[in-house]
Amino acid sequence: MTTPSILVLGAGELGMAVLQELAAQTITNTTRIAVLLRPSRLQSEAADALRALGIDVLPGDLQHDSQSTLAKIFAPFTTVICCTGFAAGPGTQRKLARAAIEGGVQRYVPWQFGVDYDVIGRGSPQDSFDEQLDVRDLLRGQHGTQWLIISTGMFTSFLFEPSFGVVDLAHNTVHALGSWDTAVTVTTPEDIGRLTARIVLTEPAITNQVVFTAGDTLTYGQLADTVDEALGTTLIREPWPVPTLLADLAKNPEDNLQKYRAVFAQGNGVAWDPAVTFNAQQQIAVTDVKSWIRQHLTAPATNR
Missing domain, CATH: 3.90.25.10 (UDP-galactose 4-epimerase, domain 1)
Structure with a gap:
């Protein structure tokens, strides 16, 4: 992906860490980095801090905007990274994956910064995990949008x-x-931000696979x-x-x-050998x- 543009969804603890590292790691090239925030947050201190890093701040509401509205926002970007989790409400992660596909995004990184949902499977005590498997099925069942899942543990x-x-x-x-x-398996948000930026910016691009990290x-x-x-x-x-x-x-x-x-x-699916992780293989x-x-x-x- 030449001259990439990256849109991050959300600027909470994880989103801020990812955005700061993307800004730091792309300082010498022309990559456009943007973040989608609720309209009520556009004039916040956090938004101002992101602008100071050269990050574009765009309005959008992941929970209430329609799939088609979000698809139009996503369409100009080569990579979209979702850093907003279950707090956005049931069904939101499915909607965002569909919006990325509808918008023709080249590569989508869903909010799966957690456990290995494939191993856990459906019907676990945490019923919200089934939606994460729905997202994986959606992405694996199509070929227009490449995907990248980053599993970080707790x-x-x-x-x-x-x-x-x-x-x-x-x-x-x-x-x-x-x-x-x-x-x-556990990883700090700061390390997740650093590793996510490295993984996303790796050339040639990493696509259609699950990448693991572990602090x-x-x-x-x-x-x-x-x-x-x-x-x-x-x-x-x-x-x-x-x-x-x-x-x-x-x-x-x-x-x-x-x-x-x-x-x-x-x-099940909540721990893995650090030797298989991106950070171990790259000696980070x-x-x-x-x-x-x-x-x-x-x-x-x-x-x-």
Whole structure:
């Protein structure tokens, strides 16, 4: 793809990281970088910061605009990267994939910065994952638009999110999702931004494949050991077995965190060998869990 133009959908934590790295990595060429923001955000500090990086800010509403309206916005761009997730509402990811195809986008990067949905399959405890498989089927079932999926695992910080409950420093406790031998792959948003920019800008272009990244892959037992060592503490260890988590979900079937706990506890498609990742193959340094802890957690039994 010569003289590429890239449109990023959304400027949240992930979108901002991707945009900043695209701007930094394309500083010496003529690539056009743009971002689609809701009209209400066009005059925000974030929008001004993006303009200062040379990024075009375009109005659009992923949730409420029609497929055809979005297709017309997407059409001028060679690559469209979706950095807006399930918060946009059910069905939005399918609509965006169809809009990319309708608009004749050369290459579409859907919002799949997470687990390996092919391995997890349909009917998992996290029912929203089925839409991700719908998107993959849509893209694989056509030939007009090339596609690129980047699987990054969980955000590293989510392991330490109090509401998620894996590492609960307020209660000096660590919970294993499934068992202490269950593994999880994680990458920081900053590394996802850096790696996504590298992957998208690679020549010849990477297309029609799933590319994996990993800041770290570790079991929950290794996670507990790492936290203890990095913080000089001894956390209380409590496993959350799969049957327990499924029972909790059955009592609260709309609880999104319970869905995520249950699907990660099952251990399918949520972890992979770092050796298969783009960053390992390209020898790109990334932040592992121990480094993340030392950067963000300064003392035992304290929150970030």
